[in-house]
Amino acid sequence: TQLLEQSPQFLSIQxxxxxxxxxxxxxxxxxxxxxxxEPGEGPVLLVTVVTxxxxxxxxxxxxxxxxxxxxSSLHITAAQPGDTGLYLCAGAVExxxxxxxxxxxxxxxxxx
Amino acid sequence: xxxxxQHPSRVICKSGTSVKxxxxxxxxxxxxxxxxxxxxxxxxxxMATSNEGSKATYEQGVEKDKFLINHASxxxxxxxxxxxxxxxxxxxxxxxxxxxxxxxxFGDGTRLSIL
Numbered sequence: 001t002q003l004l005e006q007s008p009q010f011l012s013i014q015x016x017x018x019x020x021x022x023x024x025x026x027x028x029x030x031x032x033x034x035x036x037x038e039p040g041e042g043p044v045l046l047v048t049v050v051t052x053x054x055x056x057x058x059x060x061x062x063x064x065x066x067x068x069x070x071x072s073s074l075h076i077t078a079a080q081p082g083d084t085g086l087y088l089c090a091g092a093v094e095x096x097x098x099x100x101x102x103x104x105x106x107x108x109x110x111x112x
Numbered sequence: 113x114x115x116x117x118q119h120p121s122r123v124i125c126k127s128g129t130s131v132k133x134x135x136x137x138x139x140x141x142x143x144x145x146x147x148x149x150x151x152x153x154x155x156x157x158x159m160a161t162s163n164e165g166s167k168a169t170y171e172q173g174v175e176k177d178k179f180l181i182n183h184a185s186x187x188x189x190x191x192x193x194x195x196x197x198x199x200x201x202x203x204x205x206x207x208x209x210x211x212x213x214x215x216x217x218f219g220d221g222t223r224l225s226i227l
Contacts, residue, residue: 031214042118042205042218043156088155098214100146105155 029091118219135206142208
């Protein structure tokens with residue numbers, strides 16, 4: 001059973017601070033995705049990383065896929081209240097069709 | 113972009129009732145649809161994968177007779193929670209993709225509350 005552990009589980013910070021969320025597994029994934037979910041809504045895709053060591057930037061968000069494709073990190077620079085939400089990593093498992101295994105989630109609260 | 117519509121967004125019903133949730137792909141053909149369940153303050157857990165025209169594949173621990181999935185067309189999959197009980201109360205989310213490829217496109221979820 002593939003498991004994706006995220007840390008921290010919960011993070012409360014002030015506007016302007018930087019933060020990093022980690023997503024770790026003992027399994028190898030063909031790709032890894034990061035989502036943000038607002039209460040009462042479905043998750044929204046932020047990025048997909050495919051190649052080991054890959055780094056992608058989305059404005060103030062920087063995503064990195066580990067060299068061995070077992071782990072990933074999300075770094076947010078100068079966090080804003082609009083960044084508040086549940087951040088989920090999800091690993092794609094290839095078994096004829098691609099199934100996603102979601103991480104345990106990181107709840108971020110950014111206060112003004 | 114690809115849009116997935118889920119209906120209803122919220123349902124409250126009495127224990128013992130069967131509840132049907134619809135998941136529609138509005139602008140693409142979804143050969144594969146996924147059903148997830150999310151308990152409060154937890155992550156998404158995959159319940160089952162359905163491919164159009166064939167039986168759904170259920171994850172370990174998910175009762176197939178309890179959660180009936182029908183994927184009769186390339187744009188519609190339904191999840192029926194049969195004889196629902198309070199412990200079935202949860203946030204149910206569907207996603208759809210073309211032939212199981214990434215990315216999956218997620219619906220906005222259905223909040224099910226069983227009294």
